[in-house]
Amino acid sequence: MMLHTFNSSDAYRLHGHRPSATDLILLIEDAVFITTQQDLTQDHRIRVLREDLAQRGLPEPRAITCITYTDWVRLTVESQHCLTWTR
Amino acid sequence: MTELLFILSHPPGASVYAQEAFDAALAGSAFSNIAILFVGAGCLQLIQPKLAVEAHERKDFQRGFKALADYDVHDVYGCEDSFKQFGLHNQALVIQPTLLTRVDISARLKGAQRVLCF
Amino acid sequence: MNFALNIQGSPYTSNSLWSALHFAQACLNEGHCIHRVFFYHDAVLVANALQAPPQDEMNLTTAWQTLGQNFELDLCLCVASCLRRGILNDSEAQRFEKTASNLAPGFNISGLGQLIEASLVSDRVISFGA
Numbered sequence: 001m002m003l004h005t006f007n008s009s010d011a012y013r014l015h016g017h018r019p020s021a022t023d024l025i026l027l028i029e030d031a032v033f034i035t036t037q038q039d040l041t042q043d044h045r046i047r048v049l050r051e052d053l054a055q056r057g058l059p060e061p062r063a064i065t066c067i068t069y070t071d072w073v074r075l076t077v078e079s080q081h082c083l084t085w086t087r
Numbered sequence: 088m089t090e091l092l093f094i095l096s097h098p099p100g101a102s103v104y105a106q107e108a109f110d111a112a113l114a115g116s117a118f119s120n121i122a123i124l125f126v127g128a129g130c131l132q133l134i135q136p137k138l139a140v141e142a143h144e145r146k147d148f149q150r151g152f153k154a155l156a157d158y159d160v161h162d163v164y165g166c167e168d169s170f171k172q173f174g175l176h177n178q179a180l181v182i183q184p185t186l187l188t189r190v191d192i193s194a195r196l197k198g199a200q201r202v203l204c205f
Numbered sequence: 206m207n208f209a210l211n212i213q214g215s216p217y218t219s220n221s222l223w224s225a226l227h228f229a230q231a232c233l234n235e236g237h238c239i240h241r242v243f244f245y246h247d248a249v250l251v252a253n254a255l256q257a258p259p260q261d262e263m264n265l266t267t268a269w270q271t272l273g274q275n276f277e278l279d280l281c282l283c284v285a286s287c288l289r290r291g292i293l294n295d296s297e298a299q300r301f302e303k304t305a306s307n308l309a310p311g312f313n314i315s316g317l318g319q320l321i322e323a324s325l326v327s328d329r330v331i332s333f334g335a
Contacts, residue, residue, distance in 0.1 A: 086334030
């Protein structure tokens with residue numbers, strides 16, 4: 001399993017197709033705005049960083065797993081590689 | 088075996104990031120067996136720039152791509168999807184990377200010891 | 206587990222130094238080790254000692270210094286990134302005949318080899334992109 005972190009909507013648009021079915025996707029920083037534009041509930045690989053939602057005043061979307069920094073650390077431990085997509 | 092796989096995703100031009108990321112890959116090649124993967128807008132680095140020599144506004148760092156073999160770097164890959172997306176198939180490129188499908192990329196990532204994203 | 210962090214974003218036009226700071230705190234709280242924090246690209250600007258942000262704003266530089274001190278972290282800046290952007294320690298200032306140095310305490314300047322070494326010896330490398 002690999003963890004793919006996206007930090008902007010652009011990065012997700014360009015590279016969102018890269019994670020495989022068994023990988024996980026983490027939306028951080030400005031990528032959390034995607035939760036207001038797109039229905040992500042069908043994609044069970046998606047995690048959203050709770051602190052970055054809160055910082056931007058966004059509600060935690062229903063039926064999507066929101067995680068803390070500690071959860072993020074735990075995901076990195078479980079992942080073979082952590083890939084960062086920024087643009 | 089690839090010890091370090093460098094993913095380069097910054098376009099050339101506006102920022103120095105693409106150039107610095109390539110420097111990091113070169114540094115990696117001095118210490119380990121590396122591979123380079125151009126993805127997304129990073130593939131645009133492969134287009135031969137047309138820079139006025141006297142201008143020096145930006146360094147033609149892509150010239151270094153041609154020297155990769157001298158650094159013993161032979162695994163230079165490009166994302167096939169990105170090549171299609173940016174219409175790079177008919178462009179004059181500094182070097183021609185080995186194009187990889189999404190499945191190929193997954194396999195290269197799995198086979199790498201560490202991955203560094205830029 | 207042993208972690209290496211590769212931070213790339215600018216202090217004021219990117220979140221990456223903040224994301225990395227919170228990640229590092231969580232990582233250390235979980236009992237992991239951070240072999241090295243490597244600052245690359247515009248992330249080296251965090252070590253500019255001449256910054257004077259308003260008092261009612263969080264000070265990113267101080268936050269990194271405190272974390273570095275509390276956990277004896279190696280906060281390493283890329284020398285090439287630093288020289289381009291004017292982050293100089295005393296010896297670089299002297300070498301380039303500049304009138305002042307401005308490296309904030311707690312950070313050190315070294316080469317890209319430090320990023321490569323950290324990546325090879327750590328169990329996980331986490332990049333915080335610009």
